[in-house]
Amino acid sequence: MQRMKQRPQKRKPSKYDTFVEHPRYGRYPKITGLDPDRSSPHVFIHWNASDPEEVTEAVRSVLGWRPSFPDTGRRRVPGTAIAADTAAQQLATVAVTHYYDVERKCRDCGQMFIFFAVEQKHWYETLRFPLEADCVRCPLCRKKEHFLARRRAEYERLLKSASFS
Numbered sequence: 065m066q067r068m069k070q071r072p073q074k075r076k077p078s079k080y081d082t083f084v085e086h087p088r089y090g091r092y093p094k095i096t097g098l099d100p101d102r103s104s105p106h107v108f109i110h111w112n113a114s115d116p117e118e119v120t121e122a123v124r125s126v127l128g129w130r131p132s133f134p135d136t137g138r139r140r141v142p143g144t145a146i147a148a149d150t151a152a153q154q155l156a157t158v159a160v161t162h163y164y165d166v167e168r169k170c171r172d173c174g175q176m177f178i179f180f181a182v183e184q185k186h187w188y189e190t191l192r193f194p195l196e197a198d199c200v201r202c203p204l205c206r207k208k209e210h211f212l213a214r215r216r217a218e219y220e221r222l223l224k225s226a227s228f229s
Contacts, residue, residue, distance in 0.1 A: 084170065084177040084202040093165040093178060098145040100162050110184065112198055113140040113164040137169030137176060146181045152189035160188070160195060170202035172209075177202035 078092065085091040100107045116133050124130045141164060150159035163181035170177060179199040187193045201209060 080178070082176065083167075084173075084175045084204055086178065086180065086183070086203045089178070089180045089183060091178065093141040093144050094180060094182065095143050096146055096181075097143055098147075098162070099143055100145055106161065108158050108161045109140075109145070110160045110163055110195065112138065112179070113166050115139055137167065139167040141165040141167060141178070144181055146185060148185065149189050152192075154188075154192050154194050156195045163188075168199060168202075170205055171200040172205040173202060175202050175204075 080092045083091045100109070102109065116135060116138070120130055120133060144165035145162045148160050148163055150161065153159055163184040165181050166179045166184075168177055168179050169175070183199070187197065187199075188195055199206075
């Protein structure tokens with residue numbers, strides 16, 4: 065009996081196809097299936113994972129009027145939450161209990177990228193960045209910025225040790 069070859073399934077185009085690829089995490093969201101109940105008094109997601117519509121609605125519910133905020137391109141990706149270790153974070157007024165993959169627009173090049181939940185966990189728990197820190201550049205622009213910072217530091221070190229006689 066002869067087996068028929070199956071054609072490879074073509075993947076449907078995704079909006080993430082054009083996102084900047086992260087060297088470690090890729091360019092597509094990491095679906096975990098976790099979406100904690102944000103109305104629970106025990107759930108606090110990171111401020112960077114709030115959609116503009118949610119912020120506008122929260123302000124409207126408190127102040128009674130709807131402000132307009134510029135669209136920063138920041139969007140929480142549903143179903144990508146991971147649990148945070150609040151004991152590993154720097155002390156904060158409100159500890160974050162969950163991180164989400166967040167769509168972002170790079171400040172330098174304007175390209176869309178994902179600030180991954182696992183990357184946030186690394187930033188805030190392993191590196192212990194303050195929870196106020198935010199990722200505003202795509203991985204490629206961050207790499208360029210780090211390269212320039214190293215070059216600048218080397219230049220300053222050489223300049224300091226140079227003899228001007």
